[in-house]
Amino acid sequence: MNRHFKKIAFIIITLGAIFIIATVSINIILKNKLEVFINNRLPENMVRSYDALTVASFEGSLNITNASLIIKNKGNGIKHTFINVENLKITDISYWDYLINGEINIESISIDNPTMAYYKDRIKPNKDSIRKGIFEIYKPINIDKVIINNTKFAIYEEGKDSTKLYTKGLSIEVDGIKMDAKTHLNKIPFEYSNVKAKSDTVFVKVSPFENLTVRDFSIENNTAIFDNLELKTKYSKKELSKVIAIEQDYYNLTLKSLSVEDFDFGFNHNRFFAKSKKISLATPSLEVYRDKLVADNNKPKSLYSKMLRNLPFDLTVDSLKIFDAKIKYEERVKKENMGGTLNFEKLEAAISNVSNTYKEPIKTTIKVNADFMEHTPIAIDWEFDVQNKNDQFLFKANIGPLVAEKMNSFTEPNLKVKLEGNTTKTYFTIDGNNDTSTIDMKINYSDFEVSILRKNGKGKNKFLSAIANIFLSKNSDAKNTNYREGIATATRDKTKSVFNFLWINLKNALIKTMLGGNKNDTH
DSSP states (O other): OHHHHHHHHHHHHHHHHHHHHHHHHHHHHHHHHHHHIIIIISOTTEEEEOSEEEEETTTTEEEEEEEEEEEEOTTTOOEEEEEEEEEEEEEEEOHHIIIIISOEEEEEEEEESOEEEEEGGGOOOOTTSOOOOSSOOOSOEEEEEEEEEEEEEEEEOSSSSOEEEEEEEEEEEEEEEEEOTTGGGSSSOSBOSEEEEEESEEEEEOSSSEEEEEEEEEEETTEEEEEEEEEEESSOHHHHHHHOSSOOOEEEEEEEEEEEESOEEEEETTEEEEEEEEEEEESOEEEEEEETTSOOOOSOOOOHHHHHHTOSSEEEEEEEEEEEEEEEEEEEOSTTSOOEEEEEEEEEEEEEEEESSOOTTOOEEEEEEEEETTTEEEEEEEEEOTTOTTOOEEEEEEEOOEEGGGGHHHHHHHHOEEEEEEEEEEEEEEEEOSSEEEEEEEEEEEEEEEEEBOTTSOSBOHHHHHHHHHHSOSSSSTTSOSEEEEEEEEEOOTTSOHHHHHHHHHHHHHHHHHHHOEEEOOO
């Protein structure tokens, strides 16, 4: 019995020793292979280092601590990308699939506390080279899940104000990753089934003048939610006028929430595309200031249809909604003051087919309802076909009762004109294109009077005011129940904005209607 027991014990000990030796050997072999891969398979322009690399073959896992990667230009050796990772862990590598099926299957990869810095101005691309992947893919790679925790990421560019993008507290989870010899040549070198992300701080330098900040955002189930956005000009109004050579608007936009639902993005035949079923903007507040004393920017301005048509990527947004918005527009024309103001409040907008991928006859439609200058309801219905090369559009507006004095906050400082009287109802339709337009207006008003102010804005120029009111019809008719109508035309100044074109139409129609319009029996 003792002899039999000794044989069994010897066999168990022997098998255990073999298992331990095999495990240690496999660990050493795998570790050596990984080190060979890191040292020899990565391109020469990538400088890599790490403190420790451990392999647990029985568990199918490996761990790398304090890893760093520096990427240099191949031509001049200038370093442009710096990556440091506190801990990288790969869990449950399937050796069976690797040996039998010739592919690499991994359950998860987790990366903790990475910091990444990318210096955009240091990049020197080799335009003559054929596109290659970061490294060669010898076997297909399938990863169930990649988790990146608590990332700090920054993009820098040349100049004093060098931070282009910065985010901290960024965590990302990507599921169902597939990579093979074909995908790694794409601009997005892998396929995936789902992505989740969140971050508590995002900063983006949108232009040399404006910065965008987001307090936090999250992405899950193909829906992105951005909270507490701010897009602001980094200079004050007065400072901006001093640092710009040509006209540049001052912006201050705050937005409680922006959601992008059912989105998708990627590349189709190397052309980027972005899609969303619905984008919603909650309680935006926008302040725009324009200093007309600064030299005009005479660069040609496109209508919205052409802007969409000429985007360098494919955009498809089925619906865009704006809820409870406020817009304040200030324009300075005279040196002696800071300009006049126009206000829109309680603005609701529904925009359909914001896209350059829809084909004719599908049109982009914009429907807006708001309170203008505090208490005047205004409804706008605007449509155009992005694919129409003439940029044909139809703009309709319905404006409710307006006390003319409300406009004086804009007309007095900018136009040296003071208005009195009331409009009860105004309708107009603009049928236009990139060159010309025709506007049809109907207006009902009463007790209307224009006062031309002196050059200093103080006091009435009685002579000019009297002349103006000779030609102005004080009421739309004697009974104050009918409308005056007028049809006018306008020619677009292509160095001016879309809204300048709308204003020229409206001004020409008012002159035609109130000075020489026809009465109509329509009530």
